[in-house]
Amino acid sequence: MARLEMRRRYTLNIFQSIEYAEEQTQLQLSNFFTFMMDHYAQMNEQHPGPDLISDILSNSIEGQKKLLDYETIEVPDSYDGPRLSFPLSVSDTNILLHAFKQEKILHARYVLQLFHEIKKFLKQMPNVVHLTTSYSKQITVCGDLHGKLEDLLLIFYKNGLPSPENTYLFNGDFVDRGKNSTEILIILFAFLLVYPNNLHMNRGNHEDPIMNLRYGFTKEVMLKYKIHAKKILCLLEDIYSLLPLATIIDSKVLILHGGISDTTDLDFLTSIERSKYKSSLKPPRPDSERNILIHKGSGGQQDDVRNGAIVDIRLLDSSLHLPDMTAELTVNEQKEWKQVVDIMWSDPKNQNGCLPNSFRGGGCYFGPDITKKLLDRYNLKMLIRSHECKQEGYELSHNGKVITIFSASNYYDEGSNRGAYLKLCPDLIPRFVQYQVSKCTRKLTLNQRMSAVEDSALRALQEQLFAHRSDLIKAFKEYDPDDTGKISISDWASSMEAVLHLDLPWRTLRSRLARLVSDGWVEYLSCFEDLHIEKSIKAVQPSLVETLYRYKADLEIVFNIIDKDHSGLISIDEFRQTWKLFTSHLHISIDDATIDDLAHSIDSNKDGSIDFNEFLEAFQVVHKFERKDSNRR
Template identity: 65%
Template sequence: TVIRAAILIQNWYRLTMARLEMRRRYSLSIFQSIEYADEQDQLQLSNFFTFMLDHCTHPDSVSHIFTSPSVSQVVDEGLSLTEFEKKIDVPESYCGPRLSFPLTVEDANALLHAFRNEQLLHARYVLQLLSETRRVLKEMPNITHLSTSYSKEITVCGDLHGNLDDLLLIFYKNGLPSEQNRYVFNGDFVDRGQNSMEILIILFAFLLIYPNDLHLNRGNHEDYIMNLRYGFTKEVSKKYKDHGKQILCLLRDVFSWLPLATIIDSKVLILHGGISDTTDLDFLNALERNKLKSLMRPPKSVRDRQDQVKERIPTTRPICYLQILDILWSDPRSQNGCTPNKSRGGGCYFGPDVTAKLFEKYNLKMLIRSHEFKPEGYEISHDGKVITIFSASNYYEEGSNRGAYIKLNPELIPRFVQYRVSKYTRRENLRERVGTIESSALKSLREKIYAHRAELTSAFAQYDLNGTGKISVNDWAAAMESVLQLELPWRMLRSQLAQTNSDGEVDFMSCFYDLKMGQPIKEVQPALVETLCRYRKDLEIIFNVIDKDHSGLISLEEFGQTWKLFASHLGIDMHDESLDKLVLSIDYNKDGHIDFNEFLEAFHVVHRLEKKAN
């Protein structure tokens, strides 16, 4: 009886753990699918900006995002550090670190202490630090060559995405950068998290102190147009109101000077995204990297050859833009070949044969890349030749993943160190942690579903030949995938998203029962409301671009023209009178301007249950 009870308990435990793991995996799959769909939207915005410049009757209102900043925003390269002191006062009331250049280890320690205590570094010191960083980066090659013979090990870190606690934990576990403790940080320092600015300040400070021992590679988020969408621009503007424009302008230049890759002992290639079948390291090492401030708007020579890019037809001569796009945006896959990265919308999927070909050409042994969320913080692929390292723990949600870094010894054998910053998760058991992750993932997915309500309803109707409002689970899953194209296990997710009747048929309209618009505006077409809801993030970026003085206001004329261009570019059929009604209804004080942040807030999805709880 005791043995039977033990076996029953063991079976119950295994079944429970398997179910929890299944829920965790599909939750992470939801997060990643939505993240990549969002990146597709961001890359498609580059096409709209081109379209906008070609069709806008006031091109000056948008052209500034692709050209040099205004004179008032430019931080002159010849400006000495003492001139910053003359231009910007630091009040006696300021309690944060006071930097003097050249920086010392004591300055770096003061910064770490201040940021642990949530202090801000004064704008004068930020501008001085960035100016010095630019000067140092300009002297560095596109591809940095390191050797392990000068130190026992080199530490390689992946994406941090504004998670300061992860960087502090890495330094706590692994030690601060020094001549004996060298680091390579592999891009994506900013966006998504709350402390991107602090991470940059710390990394740049150590770069200035140890320029031969701390190395930085550019990631796809070290891009000022990406920063408009994913939070870094907003973070800087909020933290440095008076000098935000100057800081962002200088960062645009600093990002463009970041090296593209690092090679250790001529055997280990470290770059942010990946490679393609046309990756040419010699070409990458020779190009003028600072000419490409953003990958979000391809140079005209590339736009004229978009068909060639889409089909990945080999070119007779490598193109600077495409070479950099591939190394910053690509992902490895287990299948041979090199195909367009449809999930992200940029870069490619590269197979083991592509890796082997590059390794043979350049006599390489290992590729270390980042760019991709991994639940355990790292992943090994292509028969051990490709390693993905991801250093931002709790990336999607508290408890969603571990972070990791790599220690490379002189024999170039990688050792992985995993961690998770634990503020709240230690108080939760496994079931509670998985429940939190699952709830957050499903919330994001429901918002995506609501934003495509009209298309989904139409797709469901094609299977509902008798007009009953009910369809089979298979048909429901097929309709969901045909519209959303997220490659999710829809049959498994059905119970979380839609109701079924006693015959097992799906009531397809139940997908939308728990969702509605935040602040419905009367007399506006439902189709227009849904469209605005779907393209909220795109519109926020576009309007922020038009709003040169960051006032949060744009004229009715600018708003109307921008929306009509955007709708035209996307092929959305929208009546002018419905837009005019909408514009007039949100010009609350009738001054001819719109507070577009307030306006966009009206078009977000509210979860009814959440609203009741609040």
């Protein structure tokens, strides 16, 4: 049982470390997406007009007018999905639940009308909502759902639907990763309109258009709603910015998505104009011609944001020869932005103090002393937050004063974790309910389930090794001046952490990642033996293959936006220009001839277009060998 528990812990640690590294990459690259929003159309003379990210996420007055035209969208007789009538009633929520269980899709006309009504409703809400248990007698708090509709339906089945006797608070991160983010938003928004006093929603760090570009929700909306998708996404950007930032129950329990910092000020938080923050990844701009972009902080040049995670506000690299962008935030704007970022991105830690959350790249790590200081200042009893997957669906820290609640079961893979929600009655003693959506795992033994999840985590980790292969080999060779191909276990572990920054128990994982030779040293090239690119691309240097694999998630975002008609095709010229912008931003030195060779190699039928799905497949890492003990699963 001890060995099994150790495997459970390091498996979750692997998944979590890779997830947070991706989030840090997203924060570092958010300035590139901002740059694409504002400047790609200007630089691409062959495709004038705001036809890329800015076209999807633009919030212009003209776009706003179009959003009100949902009444002109006809619902054909052939449509067999749910039909809504406004104002919504309980029967409409039942219709939606029944339809989504049958995997029906709500027509865009109803989606736009629902979202428009929600936008009007949320404008009336305060930044910090105050609730009481004296009316409904209990309040159920749910954490991250991340597009997992089965978990939401299971919560409603076990705990009952929202009603005047059954109040819910959903604590952010409704979307991304899972395949049913749209349905979750529709259900929650519908109940919010029907029971405005009994369903409440806090904003999470994934209620953010830039996060949605990377983690799947934008793509989900585009695939499900096609010609109406841009209107829906534009409206959602406003809705995100209007969601409340925090909730306080009985003046004693503070609930927010991420956490706090040593500068969190609840009084100040109630006064900011939250609608300015369309994305927490970048500060609001004074006007459309000015821009501030985010880079990973290095320790902080500005004292007032030093202990937050986004600690360095700079202009985009001048080597790109862009127009002058000299906007600066006022001291008050910096303080506002930091408040928003910290409550959505921060995580608790066991050590006292407040430090930048370098692991995620956003928010901060806050210790028990920071928690105590805030609770004492506002006469609060506890802090409830979400934001982190926990093996059992919940976790208590800071002497029970901080509770993490996470409601998406099987978050990383089937069997990886339970989900949970908590119930607060007037005594304010949290009562936890755990669950796990089960499909194939219920037929497996405990050890088989653990082996399956462990294998999935190790595969993901091995792919990280491949993506950083050149850097890892360089680090290994520093300990191997005689080029023996062998280094000590200690040097191998140090090299792995120095390159990947994943904070994993490398010595424990060594037996699953690299081979020992007879003298007890690590044969370091064995780390890569199980991995190879599925299809060979001619005339492409190996380092470019590795680079493309490392950044393929970011390239997919950009290319999906360029591919306006969702045909799966982009032109050779679009590929060339986008890749040149991307490599300039990342300071990767690749000459034009190499890019052209790559583009023409991928364009196998020579029709002048690239099927980007084939591009992704061309750089798909596969595992050559199955585990010898796979038959035991």
